[in-house]
Amino acid sequence: MLNTYLKELEGNYLFTEIVNRTQAYTAVHPEAKVLRLGVGDVTLPLPQVITDAMHRAVEELAHAETFRGYGPENGQEWLRRAIIEHDYVPRGIYPDVDEVFISDGAGSDLGNLSELFAPGGRVAIPEPSYPAYVDTSRMAGREIEWLPCTRENGFVPALPKTRPDIIYLCFPNNPTGTVLTRSQLQQWVDYARENESIIIYDAAYECFIDDERIPHSIYEAEGAEEVAIEVCSFSKKAGFTAVRCGYTVVPQETGLWQMWMRRQCTKFNGASYISQRGAEAVYTPEGQQAIRENLRHYKETARLFREGLQDMGFEVYGGENAPYIWCRVPEGYTSWSFFDYLLEQYQIVCTPGAGFGRSGEGYVRFSAFSKREDCEQALKRLKNIG
Ligand SMILES: Cc1ncc(COP(=O)(O)O)c(C=O)c1O
Known part of the structure; x- marks a missing residue:
């Protein structure tokens, strides 16, 4: 018997459709300089302190005296x-060293954590959202309660109406760029404790938070260690989208640690040694300075987008403490018709909000990971949009 839930999952329409429409346009206009401003992948190269560390790791593996084989399934202790x-002690959070699991990126764990729960069951997912939560839940045949995030609720989802087994939360949010305050986050933790739900907290973009009132980790909320698993990534924080490394915190108090450890030992033989040495270099003083500079660059791109679009009269959200700019499309347009308009009139490619869920209709997403010169060029082209 096949997994019919997986078999019947529809294709990832959003990114294929963006590529198809862009290619159709460039086929007719090969001379056009198309500016890709929607993509969530990083564009700055890795800092040298990180590549040096990975080169050294490769050298270690090349010599008998320093060669090593399998590492611990949950990652290198260092x-x-x-x-x-x-990432935790400065915020007053003290996980045990065994509660941190090194991964090959947040994407894998966001999917794999679903295995801790019986197939079926109920899950609450804010929408619009990063597609992985929805697809993973569908693959496991779960019933989804959608939590709409609209401008009316400030893109902050309301608590579920029916008790879910799992709640996915992502702040700073992809795609809306929304952040939660401590008290808003506490409400979710309190809800999960009262209802015995587990929160899977996606903190992939915490490195974009500058405002001290905004929590970086769900464990800044009281009691979160009883109900929350936190999924983090070096992808956006340090440019590791190709390198692949992240980490997930599964506290003992959730009652899930043993199961997750068992699952990882069976199905995951650990992240690459080379990636882990690269990640270790992120935490050296030079590494910290280098990633801070790269993040400053992306944050400045976010500011340029946000202020540039605002000056043109667009209704813009996010882009502060977050890399995504969530822009309302003008009256009379849908996400996709505005995408077409920007492509055809200005050779600008954005990401239509409707691709992230029903409440994303009426919005497009711009990304601070876009090349700076493309962002500046786009704002110049759009100046006369009127
Ligand atoms: C919200 C969110 N979570 C997780 C990921 C995946 O991160 P990783 O590269 O660590 O798999 C992404 C990637 O864009 C993301 O936007």
Whole structure:
């Protein structure tokens, strides 16, 4: 018997359709300089301190005296300690070193964590959202309660109407760029504790938070260690989208640690040693300075987009403490018709909000990971949009 839930999952229409429409346009206008401004992948190269560390790791593997084979399934202890020391202790959070699991990126764990729960069951997912939560839940045959995020609720989802087994939350949010305050986050943790739900908290973009009132980690909320698993990534924080490394915190108090450890030991033989040495370099003083500079660059691109679009009269959300700019399309357009308009009139490619869920209709997403010169060029082209 096949997994019919997986078999019947529709294709990822959003990104294929963006590529198809862009290619159709460039086929007719080969001279056009198309500006790709919607993509969530990073564009700055890795800092040298990180590539040097990975080169050294490769050299170690090349010599008998320093060669090593399998590492611990849950990751190298030196990396887990560095993560705790830099990402948690300064925020008053003290996970045990064994509660941190090194992954090959947030994407894998966001999918795999679903295995902790019986097939079926109920899940609450804010929408619009990053597609992985929806697809993983569908693959497991779960019933989804959608939590619409609209401008009326400030893109902050309301609590579920029916008790879910799992709640997915992502802040700073992809695609809306929304962030939660401490008290808003606390409400979710309180809800999960009262209802015995588990929150899978996607903190892939926490590195974009500058405002001290905004929590970086769900464990800044009281009692979160009882109900929350936090999924983090070096992808956006340090440019690791190709390198692949992330980490997930599964506290003992959730009652899920043993199961997750067992699952990882069976199905995951650990992240690449080379990637983990690269990630370790992120936490050296030079690494910290280098990634801070790259993040400053992206944050400045976010500011340019946000202010540039606002000056033109667009209704714009996000882009502060977040890399995504969520832009309302003008009256009379849908997400896709505005996408076509920007492509045909200005040779600008954005991401239509409707592709992230029903409440994304009426919006497009711009990304601070876009090349700076493309962002500036786009704002110049759009100046006369009127
Ligand atoms: C919200 C969110 N979570 C997770 C990921 C995946 O991150 P990784 O590269 O670590 O798999 C992305 C990638 O864009 C993302 O936007």
